[in-house]
Amino acid sequence: MKKFGIILTSLLLVAGLVTGCGSTPTTSDKGTDGLPADVQAIKDRGVLKVGVKVDVPNFGYKDPKTEEITGFEIDLAKAISKEILGTEKIETTAVTAKTRGPLVDSGDVDLVIATFTVTEERKKSYNFSDAYFTDGVKLMVKKDSGIQGLKDLNGKKIGVAQSATSKKAIQEAADKIEAKVTFMEFSTYPEIKAALDSGRVDCFSVDGSILSGYLDDTTVILADSFSPQDYGIASKKGNDGLAKLVNDTIAKQKTSGELDKMIQKWGLK
């Protein structure tokens, strides 16, 4: 009898998970200044909460000496904050591929600006802005491996990041030239670099601009570049006012040339 109760309780718990979380009511009423409620909430709080990378040089990187997080995406976050609040006031949260989705869902961050590639599948779960940066997937190998291009990687192991779309891009390209490759997924970029150094993988493959931050004397980035990836700013479904504002801001930055200036400032093109 007791055991039956335990089983019943666990079933109920699971049922709660399946059904309970899908039905939070959303409000899209206008705030006091005619702003959408989600934007007004940020304004009332007085700070924009953004999830950023801290391990991608030039995009979002925390300098271990100064403890300061800087990069292209941080500047972009500041520009959006200026649009909403009138000042550059942001509160950053470090995210990884694994945490950036849940952090948006829970409302811990308003936006995620973290080399987040836009895919059709992901658009079902989050609002994505138009692309603010486009980058191709590239390959990094050890100099002494003698690997010249994708065809030399036949039968080799490629290290990729979890939640990165590079796996799909490389797989498609490899299928075309009938090269057989296997993928090993790691949760952070430094781990993939460690795996490349120790020979656990033969190739480190992520978006080119991220890869360039890990280049050293023993490694080389190959010229091949695969399916361009669009980076977008993610926000919660339902916060549509915020999503529109982000899109408008990006469009404005694009036409004014501010965006290109930022990209050049961080040496990304």
Added chain:
Amino acid sequence: MVGPFAWFKWEALFRDWTVFAEGLKTTIMVAVLSLALALILGIVFGVLGTSQWKLAKLVSRIYVEFIQNTPLVIQVYFLYHGLPHMDVMIPVFAVGVLGVGVYHGAYIAEVVRAGIDSIHKGQMEAALSQGFSFWGAMRHVILPQASRIVLPPLTNQAVNLIKNTSVLAMVAGGDLMYRADSWSSDNLYYGPAYVAIGLLYLLLCLPLATLTRRLEGKTGVSS
């Protein structure tokens, strides 16, 4: 508004069930093999820990303290990322078996040692005086009595061992945890993925945990 547990995400999970089946297979295989290794190591070092031979005692002590007082993750990182720099390349599956097996071997050694210590030393003396060798006395007199006492904590270790195989996810080991990470990070349907593998781990561990409780009742440990 789309919640982390939206129904279409569950549908995707059931569509891709083979991904998780593969992971479950790896997890079970690593768990079984590393449990075998842990039992062997645990019994050998547990018995050594109770022997009169000073050096054996010391070796057992070093093994147990060294392994118990360093995190499993670091031990596995050492096997995976460290050893290749010394030209020792162990396949990732073996890293899992070795890492988890050696780790739990240390805990089982302590369980075995405590079990043997709980048998009155008169038993050993009597066996030796009857002409048994040390290992013969262990095998035929001490261990059969101790095994009743150590079984409940031993199954408890087996449960922990199964859960700890998830460390393989950090070194691309292809186990259940890794598959869930990999699958859910592609499409960001993390809600169903982690609930599903949580239930699978529960399915593996609950029978063992129930067995532990039964055994405790039988040997009178709990009363």
